Amino acid sequence: MQNLSISCALVCLIVLGSAALVGAFGVCKHQISAVLVTGVMYLLAGLFAMFTLMIIHFKRMQRVSTRSSPHGDDTADGVVGPRAPALPLLSAREFTTSWSLELGWGGVALATTTSLLWILLSKIMRYNPISAMLL
Template identity: 90%
Template sequence: MEAQTETPPQECECGVHPSVFYLLATLLLTSCSTAMLCAAIMTEHWEHVGWERTALTALANASSTAVQWLLDDKVAKIEHPGSRKGGGTFLVPMNGGIWTMCVSLKEEEVSILSRAGFPTQPLCTNYLANTDDDDDEPRADWQHRMQNLSISCALVCLIVLGSAALVGTFGVCKHQISAVLITGVMYLLAGLFAMFTLMIIYFKRIQRVSTRGSSHVDDTADGVVGPRAPALALLSAREFSTSWSLELGWGGVALVTTTSILWILLSKIMRYNPLSAMLL
């Protein structure tokens, strides 16, 4: 009687190819970097405009200007000589994005200021709108050029990010190595334009002289609500500072650059390990 030889059961090779984890990590980092950079561009806290009270008081005394502080010294009001009750110019804190500049006041605070003559006008200025004929808010030529450059670079960055997402999706779904490689190059290009935007925003106020009382100052109307003429002698008391959107943008640039490297390496991996082989 012949002994039956039992063949050992074959183990099911159900393991996942390591390259799949690399692909998932690339897609995850791509989503995070794209969302982070888009959020930085769309937010309105790239720079803050404030008023230094000590310097403002000294300049007001030197120019014989009457200044009244409101909302716990958050807003200053300049009374116009001979003006009607409720008139005046308000020096307010502001926060700005790449294409907007908004008054940093809550609705309740604006309602309180309206009783003191705060003008009923839009609280945000959109630089994308045509303001060439607006004489109430003139902008210095240097500031105008820098603002336009930052807007242009930011828009190009958004366009490249959107295009890269479409090309990357096509490359992964259709197993196109060239499309994956192009996606990496496009993310690198998006990071480059984002870096240009960050640098322009950072150096936009570079011509402002920090010496108090100097005649050569940033002569934009940022921080001034109402007639601008009474505040001309006080503009050097403004303080410009960058805010958290700029830091978020630098983080987005770092992640986008890393993402571009991962996409380029993914194209190399797909050349020797097609996605169809990875997923099976």
């Protein structure tokens, strides 16, 4: 699951980088379709970032549940535990959420908002009231 999370994060970064290039081209050359594609690419980047954060969340929940209900042969996470339950070996492995998780969800919200703004820009570029007045 960790490889899947890393893959989603890399796809998100690749999509964001290419969206920046396509968006710059669309704004400089006044290409409405490129601006609209940029909005869709930002939406895809937010979607893959959400997939990344959800995979991390469920992976951490899976580790918590395997630690709370040990296996029949007293193994958890590939480590053989002691036979006596008084000495927990895995007590040092604790996952807590901190600022990076909130930053990730903020990035998802920012990518989604940016996507909506790019799509709105494409609608504004399609109908320009000043050019309609000149014709």
